[in-house]
Amino acid sequence: MSGVTTGEVQSTAPPAHARARHVRGEPELWIFILGDLTVFGLFFGVWGWNQAIHPDLFTWGQAHLSRGFGLVNTILLITSSAVVAGALELARRDQGLQASRAYLLAAALGSAFVVTKALEYREHARAQTYGLSNDFFMYYFVFTGIHLVHVIVGLMGLMFARWRCQRLRPGATDVGFLEGVGVYWHMVDLLWIVLFYLIYVA
Amino acid sequence: MGDRSPSGLPYRRIVAVWAALIVLTMISWTEGGQATTLPVVALLLGITAIKATLVVYSFMEVAYAPSWLKALCAGWLGVVFAGIFLLVAIPEWTLSLR
Numbered sequence: 001m002s003g004v005t006t007g008e009v010q011s012t013a014p015p016a017h018a019r020a021r022h023v024r025g026e027p028e029l030w031i032f033i034l035g036d037l038t039v040f041g042l043f044f045g046v047w048g049w050n051q052a053i054h055p056d057l058f059t060w061g062q063a064h065l066s067r068g069f070g071l072v073n074t075i076l077l078i079t080s081s082a083v084v085a086g087a088l089e090l091a092r093r094d095q096g097l098q099a100s101r102a103y104l105l106a107a108a109l110g111s112a113f114v115v116t117k118a119l120e121y122r123e124h125a126r127a128q129t130y131g132l133s134n135d136f137f138m139y140y141f142v143f144t145g146i147h148l149v150h151v152i153v154g155l156m157g158l159m160f161a162r163w164r165c166q167r168l169r170p171g172a173t174d175v176g177f178l179e180g181v182g183v184y185w186h187m188v189d190l191l192w193i194v195l196f197y198l199i200y201v202a
Numbered sequence: 203m204g205d206r207s208p209s210g211l212p213y214r215r216i217v218a219v220w221a222a223l224i225v226l227t228m229i230s231w232t233e234g235g236q237a238t239t240l241p242v243v244a245l246l247l248g249i250t251a252i253k254a255t256l257v258v259y260s261f262m263e264v265a266y267a268p269s270w271l272k273a274l275c276a277g278w279l280g281v282v283f284a285g286i287f288l289l290v291a292i293p294e295w296t297l298s299l300r
Contacts, residue, residue, distance in 0.1 A: 021266055023267055023271060045289070062235065070231075074227050084261075086216050189257055189261070194254060197234075
């Protein structure tokens, strides 16, 4: 069924629901994001290379990891990431109060990740499988530790996003800033998805 | 003045992506750690690649990004997972190249 009659002027504007092809967040942020992804890409390569040349060490090391901790952490970050995506959508629709609550929930889930990681590290300390003992655990602590620092930085970003949303005024939202916080947090989630595979699944 | 971009991801899509990520995670967790044959190893890596792609294109909204950014992200995903495949799935062959 055509809605266009011969007398109607065809609109050339994109429909309202069209998603604008623009960079989410500031372009400069993406320089940092891509750089960080590259550095972690190298980390993944180092891990994979060492697993290739020391397969028995890695089999031994992985047997001494709690895969349950890995699973819980992955579920926490995936869920937190989804909540952040929802928070951004709420902010875009000027629902500042709900958006701020969503950022708070995402930060709570991210904090649970930090706590879980700390508990996991403590288990290793008790079992004396910490970094100095061998290459496997050295790489394990360095890579998950650097990722953990990223999580903590991300948590501060989420709390700042929450604060900004509490002051939301329709039409005055700096959605670009919130997009940037979201992109960073999704990157943290993305990196953990790969780490989870390399460390706990492979 | 903020950038009032039109709606990105509808909530349904966010929940669907979340559910897919969780299901894929559960599959790889239950099958992982005991993968010995190449097809299973490749499957688990493929699942991880799908999860990573979902986060990049859906959550990070790279699907709606300019072409140059889409290309860079696709390049990163391709290089990372090809590298992991070579080192983790078929290490003997990769090392024989030395």
